Amino acid sequence: MESIIKMFTTVSNANNGSVWLVLFIGFCFGAIILYSRLDKFEKMAGFMIFEDTLVPRMAMTTVALSSLGFYFLVDAGYASYSVKPTILGGLIVGGVLFGIGLVILGKCPSAFFVSVSEGRVDALVGVLGGMVGGAVFTIAYPFIEKLIGPDLGKIRLSDLFGGYDLIIVLVLSTVLLVTAYFLPTINYVDPADEIK
């Protein structure tokens, strides 16, 4: 209980929006995930076994539109980039583990909360597994820290090419939007949805 209050105070003291705004952002995030069915096993795992194309199409649209918007927001001074460091070892090993978990559980961290809110017990078990995973990571961090390098810094694609930010963003979002549009619609129709 004490720690929950501490969590809320940390957020209200930080300069990243009020607690209500953060809750609101989360609320919308969860609502969009549920409404577009992203939390469903059939959509997320189905994407990786080529049974459904909702996830890649929606993710591509989001990244394409967001990257354009982000570029102009940053350019106008209304936002700043906060890029994650490129820790090569951690990214590759972590990416492999994450990919295995993603296709077996069929949801990502955040979508599994949405799944729980829909009454899915297997998602709840996944959250518990994630809780244990997080705790083990925290305890093992001193050992892991030595293994995850090398850190290449917080780099963006334009840093590799020495500029051309706008061109990269335009090319990227065009390619993504066109791909998303032309990807075939494969829709896994879940019989469980039809029963009412």
Added chain:
Amino acid sequence: MPKSIPWWVGGIGMSLLFYLSFSVWGADRPIGASTGMSYLSNMLFGLSPEEYKYAAMVENSGAWEGVMLIGVFFGGLFMSLFVTKSFHISYIPTLWKERKNKSIKSRMIWSFIAGFLLVFGARLAGGCNAGHILSGGSQVAVSGIIFAVVALGTGVITGRFFYKKKGCKV
């Protein structure tokens, strides 16, 4: 109200939300989820920032995402109760029944392992698909692109070995 929205409406809605979160009018930071997961698990298991280095590292951004995840849960709950009306207790997803097995025990054990791998892997990489692929990709971050390729590639390969081929009857 329709029971679901098409991919392009979802994509537009999601990017509008990202603008809000990313800009100075919102939270001035991108959306992420797995740091919050890590924060909540430290909280649950009582791993204090004074004792554990990593708990101290995720103290601030983890708290933000932890609060956001509470919002996520209620956002999903609101929609599943009032809009899509899809709330019901279920144990095994349909596709899993078709491609894997019908045992609740097996699904639960695999869910637990997969949840563990998801959060552990996301922490190793410094983010999950929300932070790396959606937020990272939107900022054209190199880390996000590497993560997307590795994670999705592994997912596709694992899926081929893990699940039965289509049309194979149990």
